[in-house]
Amino acid sequence: MSANVNLFDEVLANLESANRHLHLHPNIYQRLRVPRRSLIVSVPVQMDSGRVEFFPGYRVQYDFARGPAKGGIRYHPRVTLEEVTALAALMTWKCAVVDIPFGGAKGGVACDPTVMSRGEIERLTRRYTYEISIIIGPETDIPAPDVYTDEQVMAWMMDTYSMMKGYSVPGVVTGKPVSIGGSLGRNKATSSGLVTAVIEALMHLGLSLDGLSVVVLGFGKVGFHAARILSGLGAKVIAVADSKGATYNPQGLDIDAVAEHKKKYETVQGYKKGEDLSVDELLSIESDCLIPAALEGQINMTNVGKIKTRIIAEGANNPITNDADAVLNEKGVFVLPGILANAGGVVVSYFEWVQDLQRFFWNEDEIDERLNTIMRRAFKEVLAISIEKKIDMRTAAMVLGVKRVAEAVSIRGLYP
């Protein structure tokens, strides 16, 4: 996020825009503006040097009117309570947009996993899980991977929670390895869902996937799989960037080869069949579709002027600041907001949780088909609101999600 933008303020501003169309009762609206429960913990970790370091950790349950709280855990040096709160609010609207029975949560630890050993990350994960175990559980709040956390981290979380209970509790986290109750298809779920949303957008705009030029900002799990699936379907991924820089080839990149290169050199830069670019240069490349799939606030007032694309599909959560979003809308760029475009991850997390609770597992075709159906339905519902109310897709998605949450809050009433 650029230094002077507070992510939670941005999220609240979007809530306010949605409410201009929803006109919620002030009592309900006020309840949607505050998180339900926030936990701040201190995580002591014995480092390999023998010294004990303390890392601040958080878990925010924004709302659970529609079901257990749900959302990822992020390990990143810039994690703050305010950021986690904003991301928990986004999870709340996201689960409602795709109409799965969850509220929203998010967690994080302010640490730099890129300079920590595997053992240090394991000890951090286990102690953090213990600290937040007082509020998580398969019926209450179910974590999942997010920035710099993966299947292995989820396995350690599941194991720690299960050891504390004395029996295996696979349903306490999603995004686990398949061998301990993870779901087939979870790894690429966010990206497959995003591709479904892009295909729907193309149909709406009268464009075709064949030869579509795509630029991907962020080459982690979401960016990599999105690039790979789109290339497989006939699109031309012409540039990809990671945190260190970008590689560009107007003829289209071989995504597996770029991934191979990144594995070896820890960056996509230097890939021999591409030209090295800076991330800023990548943003000025003309394309049909841009996929920001890294951190929030990457597209902001300093670089939005350079963007020349038709469609933006947000793989990351809030990668565009609100002021930059207004500029893109003004330019007529079709922006698919993260609460719709990247919801495939949490949709398959929902499938994983259902499978864990039932101890009954589905095959990959069933997962893909159900995910597709949900993503297509959500896209159509959001598009219909956008057309009916003549509003952009972000506001339309907010109208849909917030309306569903508000209905649940309102019908449940106020306790006591």
Ligand code: GLU
């Ligand atoms: N971290 C992902 C997101 O932001 C997935 C969350 C989940 O599966 O619970 O949507």
